[in-house]
Every structure is written in C-alpha cells, then in structure tokens.
Amino acid sequence: MTRASVSPLIRELRAALGAAQVLSAPADLVAYECDGFTIEKHPPDAVVFPRSTDEVARIVKICNRLGVPVVPRGAGTSLAGGCLPIGGGVVVMLTRMKQVIEVNLRDRLAVVEAGATNVALGRALSGTGYHFAPDPSSQKASTIGGNVATNAGGPHTLKYGVTVNHVLGIEAVLGDGSVLRVGPIDNPAGLDLIGVLVGNEGTLAVVTKVWVRLTPNPADYRTMQVIFETVDDATNAISDIIAQGIVPAAMELMDRGIVAAVEEAFAMGFPLDAGATVVIEIDGPSAGLDEQQQRIVKLCEKWNAREVLYAADAKEREKLWQCRKMAVGAVGRLSPSYIIQDGVVPRTQLPRVLRRIGEIAVKYGLRIVNVAHAGDGNVHPILLFDERDPEQVERTLAASGELLQECINCGGSVTAEHGVGVEKIRFMDKLFAPADLEAMRRVRQSFDPSGCLNPGKLIPSAS
Numbered sequence: 001m002t003r004a005s006v007s008p009l010i011r012e013l014r015a016a017l018g019a020a021q022v023l024s025a026p027a028d029l030v031a032y033e034c035d036g037f038t039i040e041k042h043p044p045d046a047v048v049f050p051r052s053t054d055e056v057a058r059i060v061k062i063c064n065r066l067g068v069p070v071v072p073r074g075a076g077t078s079l080a081g082g083c084l085p086i087g088g089g090v091v092v093m094l095t096r097m098k099q100v101i102e103v104n105l106r107d108r109l110a111v112v113e114a115g116a117t118n119v120a121l122g123r124a125l126s127g128t129g130y131h132f133a134p135d136p137s138s139q140k141a142s143t144i145g146g147n148v149a150t151n152a153g154g155p156h157t158l159k160y161g162v163t164v165n166h167v168l169g170i171e172a173v174l175g176d177g178s179v180l181r182v183g184p185i186d187n188p189a190g191l192d193l194i195g196v197l198v199g200n201e202g203t204l205a206v207v208t209k210v211w212v213r214l215t216p217n218p219a220d221y222r223t224m225q226v227i228f229e230t231v232d233d234a235t236n237a238i239s240d241i242i243a244q245g246i247v248p249a250a251m252e253l254m255d256r257g258i259v260a261a262v263e264e265a266f267a268m269g270f271p272l273d274a275g276a277t278v279v280i281e282i283d284g285p286s287a288g289l290d291e292q293q294q295r296i297v298k299l300c301e302k303w304n305a306r307e308v309l310y311a312a313d314a315k316e317r318e319k320l321w322q323c324r325k326m327a328v329g330a331v332g333r334l335s336p337s338y339i340i341q342d343g344v345v346p347r348t349q350l351p352r353v354l355r356r357i358g359e360i361a362v363k364y365g366l367r368i369v370n371v372a373h374a375g376d377g378n379v380h381p382i383l384l385f386d387e388r389d390p391e392q393v394e395r396t397l398a399a400s401g402e403l404l405q406e407c408i409n410c411g412g413s414v415t416a417e418h419g420v421g422v423e424k425i426r427f428m429d430k431l432f433a434p435a436d437l438e439a440m441r442r443v444r445q446s447f448d449p450s451g452c453l454n455p456g457k458l459i460p461s462a463s
C-alpha cells in the first residue's frame with residue numbers, strides 16, 4: 001500500500017498499536033472474511049492484534065470516533081457468522097492475549113486472557129485435580145473469550161452446565177472504550193452483569209480477561225457406547241434415563257450417517273447398519289457407579305439396544321471421546337461444504353424433530369447427518385452440500401430455515417450453544433415479543449451507546 005492510500009483509520013490504528021499489529025492489505029484480510037459459517041463473506045477494513053486490555057480500549061475509542069464497526073474475534077469457529085464483518089469494520093483478534101495468568105486452587109479459580117484456547121486452560125490445569133467444565137467439541141481451537149461470548153456448551157453440559165455457570169469474573173472493554181470489571185466473586189450483590197455479558201456475542205463488550213470457576217475432577221467414570229436399531233429407540237431411551245432421575249455426565253447421539261464418516265476417519269469398529277450410537281458417560285465417586293450403569297443399560301435394553309460396549313480403561317474412554325469430538329471434522333470426507341445447525345427442543349420431542357429432519361432432507365433432496373447433545377435436547381443436523389453450486393446453497397438454506405422452524409414448533413429454540421450471529425437473527429422476532437427485544441436493545445445501548453460493537457448480530461435493530 002502506498003502512503004497516500006493509507007486511510008485515517010489505518011493510520012490511527014498503526015500509531016496506537018504499531019504497524020506490525022495491524023493488517024490492511026486485501027490479501028491479508030481474506031482469512032477474516034468469514035468464520036465457521038462460510039456462506040456469507042465480507043472483508044473487514046483492517047484486522048488488529050492487541051496484546052492488552054489497554055490496547056483493546058484504544059482500538060475501540062478510535063473506531064468509535066471514526067464511526068467504524070468493531071468485530072471481536074477469537075478462533076473464528078463460530079458457526080453462526082458471529083465474526084462476520086458486515087459492511088467492513090475492524091476485526092479485533094484476541095489471540096495474542098492468550099496467557100493463563102493464574103491458577104488459584106485455594107479459591108478454585110483461574111485467571112485467563114480471552115484469547116487462550118479452552119484446551120490451553122485444560123493443559124494448565126493438568127495434574128491439579130481440577131478442570132474447566134465447559135468442553136465444546138471445538139475446544140482445541142476455540143478461545144475462552146469466544147466460549148464466554150457465546151455461552152458455549154459441550155457434551156458434559158448435561159451435568160455440569162454451560163459457560164455462564166463457570167464464570168466468576170470478567171474484564172471487558174465497553175462500546176465507548178471504558179473498561180468494566182465485574183467479580184471475581186460468587187453470588188455478588190447488585191445486578192448480574194456476568195449473566196448479561198456471557199452470551200453477548202461481542203455486541204456489548206470486548207471481553208479481555210476471565211476469572212473461571214474450577215471444578216474438581218470426578219473420582220471415577222463409566223463410559224459406554226450403546227448401539228440402537230433406530231434413532232427413535234435411542235431418543236426414547238435417553239428420555240427414560242432422565243425421567244428415572246439419573247443425570248449422566250453426557251449422552252451424545254450419532255446417527256447412521258455421521259457414524260459412516262467417523263468410521264472412515266477413525267475405524268473404531270462402529271456398526272454401519274445401526275440407526276444410532278449413543279455415548280453415555282456417568283461419573284462421580286466409584287461407589288454406586290456400577291449400579292447406576294446397570295440401571296441405564298436396562299433402560300436401553302427396554303428400547304431394543306442391540307449392543308452395549310464399555311470403555312475398559314482411560315485410554316479407551318479418551319479414544320471414544322476423541323472420536324465423538326472429531327465427528328464433525330470427519331464430515332469433510334462426505335461433502336465439500338456443510339452447515340452445522342444448532343437447535344434445541346424438549347428432550348421428549350427428540351424423536352419428532354429427528355424424524356422431521358429426515359423428511360426435510362428428502363423434501364429438499366439433501367443429505368443431512370446428525371449428532372446431538374441428546375441429553376440436553378440439543379440437535380446438530382449437518383447439512384451436506386456444495387458451496388460452488390448456488391442452487392444447492394439456496395436449497396440448503398431453505399432446509400436449514402425449515403428445520404429451525406420445526407424446533408420452534410416443538411417448543412424449543414433455534415440455538416442452544418452456537419449463538420445467533422447473523423445467521424439466526426431473522427428468527428429473533430419469532431422467539432421474543434417486541435417488548436422483550438426492545439428491552440434487549442436498551443441493554444445493548446447502555447453498554448455500547450454508539451452501536452459500534454458487532455452490529456447486525458444477535459439483536460435485530462428496531463424496524
């Protein structure tokens with residue numbers, strides 16, 4: 001870029017951060033045009049790499065003054081277009097702020113910069129006897145800031161809760177560039193600002209530091225893989241297990257389509273002709289686990305379970321989980337492009353919604369495979385298509401919309417954990433009354449008066 005073409009925005013960002021922390025050449029911006037939702041793409045005006053909360057504050061102040069949108073970004077694994085720089089703007093990459101600053105076992109908390117990956121925090125806690133409970137399948141890449149901004153869940157959400165249940169404090173830069181710090185403390189007095197900030201999808205603040213709760217590692221586990229003839233049987237067994245008052249740590253369903261991809265990738269020996277495979281894990285003190293496991297197996301047998309395979313040791317357990325968490329990646333073997341949808345329904349509605357997903361696949365002539373955090377009623381239909389064919393893209397989007405509508409019809413919602421982003425914003429007025437949305441807009445305005453933080457995401461603007 002010649003000196004004459006450097007815009008005031010880029011000049012100010014370089015002056016504030018140093019040129020090495022600012023990207024603005026078109027070729028450098030391509031990687032930031034989209035996130036895990038690849039259907040829509042917009043190049044940003046610049047990408048910046050702050051190293052401290054103070055630098056983030058300086059960036060936000062500059063953007064505010066120049067009327068430029070600010071798009072916070074961690075690893076960019078959002079599946080809802082949360083990092084899409086609609087109409088340009090400055091993408092703020094948090095990935096250089098990646099220190100696990102402190103592990104404090106006496107207070108059972110860790111202090112982490114927003115750009116640290118979930119797995120890096122796990123590594124820092126290894127050997128302490130504690131862990132950070134939210135375990136999204138993207139945890140090798142996704143950041144703690146991203147997990148906080150999307151209120152991420154994961155397979156073990158069923159027993160341990162989602163990210164908001166594990167955040168004790170947050171430091172964040174608000175829309176005017178001021179720095180807010182809430183916590184770290186359990187049940188603080190005053191308004192629950194942590195509850196407001198977790199899940200804000202970058203629309204209220206740029207999270208720079210998080211105090212996370214540490215959870216003691218379970219003393220023991222029982223992990224099994226139950227093979228069912230049909231998806232209906234599997235989902236009915238899952239509802240029965242919960243109805244019996246058993247709360248497993250995880251119940252993860254994979255249908256025949258995804259098992260085929262997983263088998264090709266990992267050769268685990270899963271049967272290719274079964275309707276569904278469910279990974280069930282229980283954990284806690286050793287006493288009583290065997291009895292609980294027997295009760296679960298009995299309930300699965302009532303629903304015609306063909307076979308139950310038990311993880312014999314920690315190595316086998318780890319392999320099973322690795323395989324489940326890499327299942328989505330394995331889909332790359334089936335299709336050049338895919339959309340991973342995220343809907344949630346009451347558990348008892350799982351048979352209905354999964355059947356309907358099958359019908360929608362037939363209606364639109366598409367292949368759809370399913371993974372589900374089934375214990376939570378959280379379905380992840382994966383729609384396979386070829387992004388290079390506009391007609392296929394159109395069909396895929398129509399099918400996506402129809403299956404999300406079905407989740408609403410079943411008394412559920414269009415997202416359990418991936419967020420609203422740009423992808424689902426059109427559903428917000430189906431989920432919320434005008435007065436609810438107006439209240440959300442007012443909250444947003446008080447955190448970000450000029451509206452520069454991640455515009456066009458999460459909360460629709462007033463019509």
Ligand SMILES: Cc1cc2nc3c(=O)[nH]c(=O)nc-3n(C[C@H](O)[C@H](O)[C@H](O)COP(=O)(O)OP(=O)(O)OC[C@H]3O[C@@H](n4cnc5c(N)ncnc54)[C@H](O)[C@@H]3O)c2cc1C
Binds near residue numbers: 076094148328329
């Ligand atoms: C293969 C795969 C599996 C997945 N599995 C799961 C799963 O099991 N559970 C689950 O919940 N999600 C899952 N996801 C979705 C995604 O990984 C999560 O939403 C994750 O929390 C996003 O983290 P990230 O660092 O990639 O955030 P990004 O994608 O970079 O950002 C996500 C959103 O948060 C905002 N944001 C990011 N960082 C900050 C910050 N520091 N301050 C303010 N706003 C910020 C962004 O603006 C954007 O709106 C999966 C994604 C993939 C690709």
